[in-house]
Amino acid sequence: MSTVITPPLPSVPTDTFTQADPAAPPEVTLMQQLNSFDEADALGQTVPCRAFDPEVFFAETPADVEYAKSLCGTCPVKESCLAGALDRREPWGVWGGELFVQGVIVARKRPRGRPRKTEVMA
Numbered sequence: 001m002s003t004v005i006t007p008p009l010p011s012v013p014t015d016t017f018t019q020a021d022p023a024a025p026p027e028v029t030l031m032q033q034l035n036s037f038d039e040a041d042a043l044g045q046t047v048p049c050r051a052f053d054p055e056v057f058f059a060e061t062p063a064d065v066e067y068a069k070s071l072c073g074t075c076p077v078k079e080s081c082l083a084g085a086l087d088r089r090e091p092w093g094v095w096g097g098e099l100f101v102q103g104v105i106v107a108r109k110r111p112r113g114r115p116r117k118t119e120v121m122a
Contacts, residue, residue: 048075057094065099065109072097 048071049057057068072078072094082096089103098105 046074047077048072049081058092059094060112062109062111065094068094069097069099 052071056064056071059065059068072081075081075097078096080096082098085095085098085100090100091103092100094100099109100106101109
């Protein structure tokens with residue numbers, strides 16, 4: 001019978017930070033972000049991504065994306081969420097009130113299909 005030796009887990013600080021430490025490894029940054037979400041829940045603050053359907057934050061239509069971004073407006077961990085998404089280079093979705101497309105923050109989501117050939121009169 002062989003003995004399995006597991007290395008000790010690295011210690012992770014329990015403090016929360018609003019900005020991610022650029023020198024910290026991604027695991028520590030993720031733990032800090034998770035702690036801030038848990039603390040917001042413990043204080044009774046509503047975190048929209050936990051209160052609404054997660055599919056809203058990965059929507060296809062521009063109107064649904066704008067709705068998801070508006071939900072993030074009142075989020076108590078908005079800055080931490082955005083910093084974590086930037087650190088992880090999230091490929092898509094709404095994170096911290098910003099839309100990510102192919103790992104880059106974009107202002108608006110374009111609708112599907114090709115653009116119109118003529119201008120639309122407003």
